[in-house]
Amino acid sequence: MEEQARIMSGLIGLAGLSQGDVVDPDAVRKQHSLGQPQQDIGDILQQIMAITDESLDEAQARKHALNCHRMKPALFSVLCEIKEKTVLSIRGIQEEDPPDPQIMRLDNMLLAEGVSGPEKGGASAAAAAVAAAAGGSPSDGSIEHSDYRAKLAQIRQIYHAELEKYEQACSEFTNHVMNLLREQSRTRPISPKEIERMVGIIHRKFSSIQMQLKQSTCEAVMILRSRFLDARRKRRNFNKQATEVLNQYFYSHLANPYPSEEAKEELAKKCAITVSQVSNWFGNKRIRYKKNIGKFQEEANLYAMKTAVDAASVSSQASQANSPATPNSALPKAYTSIPFTPQGLYWEVRSTFKVLFPMLSVV
């Protein structure tokens, strides 16, 4: 009975009433049984209205008295339980949402582009991917590639700086709210679960901001990429000297115009172009030569003559004891040591066929 009285007084205290107002629970019961609840409520209202007249010290003192009440924890835990069973459980249903597919998509893209993820591997992987798409090797070091890499690094830097800012703001805000709630939990019932839930809400809010950041970053990468690809399409004719070197090789290897990897590298170096450009050039040259051998005949003769002249000048410088000049002797060793490949054989047969039967161009 004594305990009950204490709880009652505590609750009344919470309602802002003075403990002296209702001291005896029996008296309360008596009043109720007498059928005077309206009078009772009137009193309580009166007392609530009177709170504003209380001094701050009085209110603080009452608050303190309440906080120190030994039944307070029990009361709060009951209230928390009720709260969870009602309000929070309703909200809880929509809590466990699966990871947003949109944000997963953005994350994957940022990772693939080398914006998020490990610094060096990611960035170089992206550069390599772009280089591969451009048909060049990552070590080409062409202006476009370095430009692309620099721009990507810039985007990456901004992204990480912003992300860090958001994370910091998020944790600061979370801490602030947690402290606030902890503080408030002394004066109103707040369960740890509720705090946790609140933190979750904050994180979700911040992650939506993060998603916006990720989205803009993806857009920036896309724009950069498209610009890069546009630039890639811009064709520049090789200079005269480069074309000469490539043609020289082509016509002096007409029987097997398939430069080895080393030969391609050598040619690339000589022409100041990439290995893939050499491959492209040979691919185009073979197909165009084959399509119209007649048209290229003059060019072929010209380069055959040039090669012969070069060879002659080289052989004249060499001693008589050296091996007799061949069309290839003026070329670097890598050029002359190409094995006769099956493609070469196929190429020769087809070319010969075309020379003999130009009218049968369908073959």
Added chain:
DNA sequence: TACCATGATTCCAG
């Protein structure tokens, strides 16, 4: 401005 030349890209087969 039309036309051809040419480097690059794409698709496919081996």
Added chain:
DNA sequence: CTGGAATCATGGTA
């Protein structure tokens, strides 16, 4: 992965 073939897109020129 490489090369053939078709195609695209741009450069150069008459």
